Amino acid sequence: MSLIEARDVYKTYTLGSQKFNALDGVSLVIEKGEYIAIMGPSGSGKSTLMHIIGCLDTPTAGQYLFKDRDITSLSDHELAQLRNSEIGFVFQSFNLLARISAFKNVEMPMMYARRSAAERGRKVDAALERVGLTGRRNNKPNELSGGEMQRVAIARALINDPAIILADEPTGNLDSRTGVEIMKLFDDLARQGNTLILVTHDAGVARHARRVVRIVDGRIETGDRPAQVESLEGPLGDAERPVSVPRNP
Amino acid sequence: MSFLDLIRTSLANFRSHKMRAFLTVLGIVIGVMTVISILSLIQGMNASVEKQIQSLGSNTIMLQKAAWGMGRLDVEEISKRKDLTLDDADAIALLPAVARVSPLKSRQLNSVKYRGHKATDVEVDGSNADLQFVANYSVESGRFLTRDDYQHRAHVCVIGGYIVDNLFPNEDPVGKELNLGTGRFLIVGVLARKGSFLGQSQDNVIIVPYTTYELTFPKALGFGGLFGLTIQIQARSTGDIEKAVDQIRELMRRRRGLSYDKPDNFGINTQDTIRSIYKNITGVAYIVMIAVAAISLLVGGIGIMNIMLVSVTERTKEIGLRKALGASSQNILVQFLTEAVILSGIGGLIGVGLGLGTAGIISALTPLKAAAPIWTIFLGFGFSAVVGIFFGIYPANRAARLNPIEALRYE
Numbered sequence: 234m235s236l237i238e239a240r241d242v243y244k245t246y247t248l249g250s251q252k253f254n255a256l257d258g259v260s261l262v263i264e265k266g267e268y269i270a271i272m273g274p275s276g277s278g279k280s281t282l283m284h285i286i287g288c289l290d291t292p293t294a295g296q297y298l299f300k301d302r303d304i305t306s307l308s309d310h311e312l313a314q315l316r317n318s319e320i321g322f323v324f325q326s327f328n329l330l331a332r333i334s335a336f337k338n339v340e341m342p343m344m345y346a347r348r349s350a351a352e353r354g355r356k357v358d359a360a361l362e363r364v365g366l367t368g369r370r371n372n373k374p375n376e377l378s379g380g381e382m383q384r385v386a387i388a389r390a391l392i393n394d395p396a397i398i399l400a401d402e403p404t405g406n407l408d409s410r411t412g413v414e415i416m417k418l419f420d421d422l423a424r425q426g427n428t429l430i431l432v433t434h435d436a437g438v439a440r441h442a443r444r445v446v447r448i449v450d451g452r453i454e455t456g457d458r459p460a461q462v463e464s465l466e467g468p469l470g471d472a473e474r475p476v477s478v479p480r481n482p
Numbered sequence: 483m484s485f486l487d488l489i490r491t492s493l494a495n496f497r498s499h500k501m502r503a504f505l506t507v508l509g510i511v512i513g514v515m516t517v518i519s520i521l522s523l524i525q526g527m528n529a530s531v532e533k534q535i536q537s538l539g540s541n542t543i544m545l546q547k548a549a550w551g552m553g554r555l556d557v558e559e560i561s562k563r564k565d566l567t568l569d570d571a572d573a574i575a576l577l578p579a580v581a582r583v584s585p586l587k588s589r590q591l592n593s594v595k596y597r598g599h600k601a602t603d604v605e606v607d608g609s610n611a612d613l614q615f616v617a618n619y620s621v622e623s624g625r626f627l628t629r630d631d632y633q634h635r636a637h638v639c640v641i642g643g644y645i646v647d648n649l650f651p652n653e654d655p656v657g658k659e660l661n662l663g664t665g666r667f668l669i670v671g672v673l674a675r676k677g678s679f680l681g682q683s684q685d686n687v688i689i690v691p692y693t694t695y696e697l698t699f700p701k702a703l704g705f706g707g708l709f710g711l712t713i714q715i716q717a718r719s720t721g722d723i724e725k726a727v728d729q730i731r732e733l734m735r736r737r738r739g740l741s742y743d744k745p746d747n748f749g750i751n752t753q754d755t756i757r758s759i760y761k762n763i764t765g766v767a768y769i770v771m772i773a774v775a776a777i778s779l780l781v782g783g784i785g786i787m788n789i790m791l792v793s794v795t796e797r798t799k800e801i802g803l804r805k806a807l808g809a810s811s812q813n814i815l816v817q818f819l820t821e822a823v824i825l826s827g828i829g830g831l832i833g834v835g836l837g838l839g840t841a842g843i844i845s846a847l848t849p850l851k852a853a854a855p856i857w858t859i860f861l862g863f864g865f866s867a868v869v870g871i872f873f874g875i876y877p878a879n880r881a882a883r884l885n886p887i888e889a890l891r892y893e
Contacts, residue, residue, distance in 0.1 A: 289806060289886050310810040317808020328803045328890070332498040344487045345808040389807070 234301055236396060236428060237263040237286060242295035244281050244451075255281040256292070257451035263430065265396070268423035270431040270442035278451040280401070283432045287322060287399045288315050300396065317345050321390025325402035327382040329374040329389075335361065335381075336370040339389045346393055360388040364418060380411035387418060397428045404438055416441050483813055492821045499793075506789045507829040510866050513779030514833025515840060518862045520771045522841040522854035524764075530851050531760055534679045535753050539618035541581070541720050542753065545574070545713040545730060549749030550759060563747045564738065565710040573733060574715060579726035582716040584613040585692050589699060594649065594688070596660060601648035605687045606662060608695020609714075616716040619689075624656040624671030627691055631670075635693040640671040642685035662688065663698040723752060782829065783869040786822055790877035794818065801881050802889025815882035822874025823867055830866025834859050 244256040255278045263269060263286075273279040284290035285297055291305050291312075298304070299315065307315065322328075329338045336357055343353045361370050364384040374382055383403060390398050400419065404412030420441055423429050431442055439445050447454045483491070496503040548560045568585055575583040587608045594604045613619065614626040621640070631638050639660065646655055655669045667690060676684040690698070717726040727750050734748050794801070801814055809817075838859075841852035 284887050287806070310812065313805065313808055313810035313813070316806060322806050324890075328799070328806075330800060330803070333494060337494075341804070342807045344483050344491075345804075345813060347484060393808075 235262045236265045238298040240296040242292040245293040268429045268443045270439035270445045272439045273448035277448050279448050319396040321395040321398040323390050323400035323403050325405040327386045334371050335385045342393050364388045379407050399430050401432045488820045509782030509785035510826045510829025511833040513782035514830050514862045514866050515837040516775040516778045518837025519840040520775050521858045522852045526851035526853040529853050537676050541717040543715040544751040546749045550751050571713045577729045579722040581718045582612040584609045584616045584714040586712045596649040599649045607689045608692040616714045620674040622672045622674045631691045637667045638670045639667040639690045642673045642687040643675040644686040665698040783873040787873040794877050794881040798889045798892040801884050802886045805886035811882040815878045818878035818881045819874050823870040826866045826870025830863045834862045
């Protein structure tokens with residue numbers, strides 16, 4: 234059983250009388266424990282694919298199986314439960330609630346999972362420790378640095394022990410040095426056996442993954458060949474330099 | 483999310499928007515305060531009128547020349563009606579549902595004097611010994627009129643508290659004598675105070691035997707003259723009032739030879755007659771007052787809706803995030819509804835408190851009396867919660883239906 238399997242997935246938007254396929258027959262299999270990057274320029278359909286993988290959206294046609302469950306048939310409530318228990322989101326702009334503390338931000342998914350306050354307290358503290366923020370649990374986001382905010386967001390993504398962690402341009406709002414630290418954290422999580430999906434247009438980020446999937450114009454162009462990224466973007470370890478990726482050719 | 487978490491989340495949200503929460507609550511506070519204070523004043527007024535109606539005497543029926551009611555009296559038609567007679571009274575006394583009967587004639591004296599003291603606008607009643615029970619009088623000192631007084635046309639009287647205050651401020655009136663009309667009357671008793679009825683003192687009264695009254699006062703003129711003799715009747719029990727009224731009506735129609743298609747040419751008045759007149763006069767006014775109060779509650783509700791809509795728009799991104807983290811549409815709906823209901827509930831509580839306070843202040847400073855039965859409090863509180871749900875459901879639904887992807891993109 235694969236963890237995730239997309240079979241000939243289409244996502245079609247209608248703009249006036251024009252139909253437009255944001256995803257044009259995408260098939261993709263992701264196994265448990267994989268560390269994968271989905272790369273593509275903006276407008277390529279990678280955000281749409283991420284939304285479908287993250288169960289925020291459903292395909293227009295085709296099948297998307299999450300742990301062998303066809304999510305196209307799930308209700309709003311079932312999708313919400315699936316997102317809550319199986320998917321940990323990390324966003325480019327962190328998306329922390331400004332008016333509550335780091336602790337409460339991390340705790341939020343557990344509240345929707347209806348865990349007891351005692352269990353919540355224990356697990357949130359453990360998660361904060363795991364991302365190295367034990368001392369910052371009562372600080373509000375505006376008292377944290379960008380890197381710290383992203384760490385809070387990662388702790389929040391981990392809190393319900395999800396099947397996948399889905400990170401959308403996780404270093405996009407960080408300076409390069411902080412970006413490297415965050416990527417190191419992701420690498421650690423991958424080593425510990427978590428399934429990680431990075432969605433990025435940044436080859437320096439994608440290079441951390443063990444597999445890179447390139448998407449252009451709603452179709453998957455290349456799969457499972459990390460070597461290609463290397464050859465395109467230069468030597469490993471050069472995370473500081475922002476790398477431009479060719480736009481739609 | 484558990485109920486407790488919902489409330490905590492809502493409260494945290496209010497804390498970060500204190501001014502906004504306060505202004506939202508204010509609308510509801512004013513609405514509920516108005517409803518509660520008006521309701522409790524109305525209740526107070528109703529209770530005091532009811533008490534006054536009771537003070538007229540229990541199970542009392544008044545047979546008169548005309549029925550009380552709203553609208554114009556046809557004075558000419560009434561003046562042509564036959565006067566009631568003592569024979570009528572005697573006949574009524576024999577009816578099975580009737581316990582006691584008192585004939586009663588009344589007139590207003592401009593003034594009554596005693597050794598330089600003066601009481602004005604005094605009502606003099608001529609009646610019999612049974613009036614004490616029929617009209618619910620109790621005697622404070624001395625005695626009431628007796629059967630002998632009535633039969634022997636005794637020149638005796640009992641007086642109300644107002645007369646004592648004005649004529650005998652420092653002495654015991656029992657045993658003193660008063661000049662009334664053409665006669666001289668010995669005071670034999672003082673009545674316990676009854677208070678006022680619809681703003682009119684019931685203690686400004688002197689009661690003499692009916693027989694002596696007829697001797698002392700020439701035929702009365704004006705309104706009293708128009709009505710002539712009133713027969714006050716006490717039914718055997720409260721439950722017998724209706725039966726007694728029917729028996730009296732039948733008897734009087736028979737005595738006057740009225741055919742079945744003719745209307746009564748006399749009036750039977752009970753406490754219910756007074757109640758229905760009171761309700762007629764005040765009912766519309768009450769409805770208007772409550773409607774005005776309800777409108778202010780409505781305005782408060784619209785305020786809640788307005789603020790909630792702003793809040794939903796402002797928190798679009800938060801809603802998207804919550805959905806991404808596992809909140810279902812229902813979770814979001816319940817969360818926003820909870821916020822609306824908590825705000826309006828708090829407003830309702832404060833409003834009930836302030837409303838009762840306002841009613842209390844009004845009743846302390848004016849003759850109006852306030853009374854707030856428990857149900858008005860629940861009503862005010864319940865109303866505000868309903869307003870919260872009603873005006874919160876639209877914004878909450880709007881929040882719940884946001885698409886998480888678009889909401890997350892919202893800046």
